[in-house]
Amino acid sequence: MFDWVVKNFGPLKHVPVLPHVFDAFLKMISLFQHKHLLDYVDDIETEVCSWQNTSVSVHKYGGIQFNTYNRELGHIHGNGLLDVLFSREQKLMLMKQYPVQDHHVFKNSGWISFKIKTIEDKQIALELLKYAYDLKPCPSPHGRG
Amino acid sequence: MTSTPTKQSRIVYGILVANIVSLLLVGGSKWLATWLEGSHAGNSSGVFIFSSFIIVPLIMGAISAWYWHPLKLKTIQYIGWSAVSTLVACATSFVFLKEGVICLLIVSPLILCFIITGALLARMLYNRKNNTLNSSIAGLAFLVLIADTFSSHENIRLVSDTIIVNAPIEKVWPYVVEYKPITLKEDYWLFQIGMPRPVQSTVDGYEAGAGRKCIFSNGYVFDEKMIVYKPNDELTFDIISQPHDPEIMGHIDILRGQFLLKDNGDGTTTVIGNSWYKLYVFPGWYFNLWSESITRNVHLRVMEHIKILSEEHV
Structure with a gap:
């Protein structure tokens, strides 16, 4: 359903609040489809927030966004779809190592998509986010501390 | 001495x-609109603007999250308590606004979705500790509520349905004008749970200007x-008075009905049923889904009955 809505109603993502309503709807559906999915996403949020200089915010198109030094690491939509930004070379390398796919919209970019369903998927999601986190350069000479 | 509120409280x-x-x-926005418009308020006190179902639930979610966010509840708990x-x-x-059960059943998915959205968005905002941003968003929501209260709310729609009756046009026409009680088994779920049906x-x-009554269950x-009475061709009627009850009827006015008959030249007749209605509940994109479905099922119930009666003596 997520793909169908994104494909057919994509322009509506610019309507204020609407993507967040859709994301809330996805979370409600997720409750029935994957009972523990929302707990896994909460666990990921807690873990990523424990890393230095990270924060979470609302993703502009719905979902929870992870940031480091106010730059986006990735985000998770209400249906458990994780999107993380890498370079295209890193993406090709990760696609050999992990069951990740091209981004659900920007297929020719460095973005990867990974669907979280199980507790093992949660671990993979954390590894992907940690990998992206470790790659992000520090904005100041003082480093991450 | 003050005590820290417990998790339950x-x-x-x-x-x-x-x-x-x-x-x-x-209640306040409806009272304000009626008071400011005075005797020209018309039906505005019965209008539920989109703010009632979108902005207000968003604000409700945000208020709930204000109390809940220090508890570090999980997302699933936010959804569960938002459902409560x-x-x-x-x-x-139901108690204070005298809404009907079916009406509330229709509107509850919309309210639930927006309360959850408000709660989850606000949880994130409160955790940012950015009170300037929080105040701006609260102010924006309040402005939208006020602007929406005083905006024009006109939503007139047409629903049209067609069936083929296996009877000549002169056999069909009398049953279009009037028909004996419908005995068809009800298969539309809203009619099954108590929504009034024709x-x-x-x-x-039997002429233009004559009265007609449509009696519900x-x-x-x-x-x-009847404003147009053309035997074997067209019957158009304006609704001059209709009941307003706590269920869906209180939020919609049926304005006009019409039956158009076409002789297909092979002993069958095409019957087109049209209804024009005005909605008093917003957002229209959501409530039109329901009102179209209800109007369509009213049409089909009547038109199926006309079909059965017309085909009986062929």
């Missing part, structure tokens, strides 16, 4: 305060006036 406050504020906002808050909102609307139609004359009567 914070959850309860989150639900209660949100619901009290929503009652004040919905939705049930409380429906119960208070039962019979009677007329007090719970005794409701729609008084109609």
Whole structure:
């Protein structure tokens, strides 16, 4: 359903609040489809927030966004779809190592998509986010501390 | 000496305060619109603007999250308690706003979705500790509520349905004008759970200007006036009075009905049923889904009955 809505109603993502309503709807559906999915996403949020200089915010198109030094690491939509930004070379390398796919919209970019369903998927999601986190350069000479 | 609110009391406050504020906002905006428009208020006091179902639930969610966010609840708990808050909102609307059960059943998915959205968005904002941003968003929501209250709300729609009757046009026409009680088994789920459904139609004359009555299952009567009466061709009638009850009928006015007949030249007749209605509930994109479905099923119930009666003696 997520793909169908994104494909057919994509322009509506610019309507204020609407993507967040859709994301809330996805979370409600997720409750029935994957009972523990929302707990896994909460666990990921807690873990990523424990890393230095990270924060979470609302993703502009719905979902929870992870940031480091106010730059986006990735985000998770209400249906458990994780999107993380890498370079295209890193993406090709990760696609050999992990069951990740091209981004659900920007297929020719460095973005990867990974669907979280199980507790093992949660671990993979954390590894992907940690990998992206470790790659992000520090904005100041003082480093991450 | 002050005591720290317990987890349970914070959850309860989150639900209660949100619901009290929503009652004040919905009741207050309707009272304000009626008071300011004075005798020209017309039906505006019966209009539920989109703010009632979108902005107010968003604010409700945000208020709940204000009480809940220090508890570090999981997302699933936010959704669960938001569902409880939705049930409380429906119960208070039933008691204080005299809304009907079916009406609340229709509106509850919309309210639930927006309460959850408001709660989850606000949880994130409160955790940012950016009170300037929080105040800006609250102010923006309030401005939208005020602007929406005083905006024009016109939503007139047409629903059209067609069936083929295996009978010549002159056999069909009398049953279009009036018909004996419908005995068809009900298969539309809203009719099955108690929504009034059409039962019979009677007329007090056979010419334009004559009266017509459409009687519903719970005794409701729609008084109609035939404005076009062209035998074997067209029957158009305006609804001159209709019941307003706590269910869906209180939020929609049926304005006009029409039957168009076409002779297919092979002993069959095409019957087109048209209804024009005005909605008093917004957002239209959501409530039109329901009103179209209900109007369509009213059409089909009547037209199926006309088909059966017409084909009986062929």
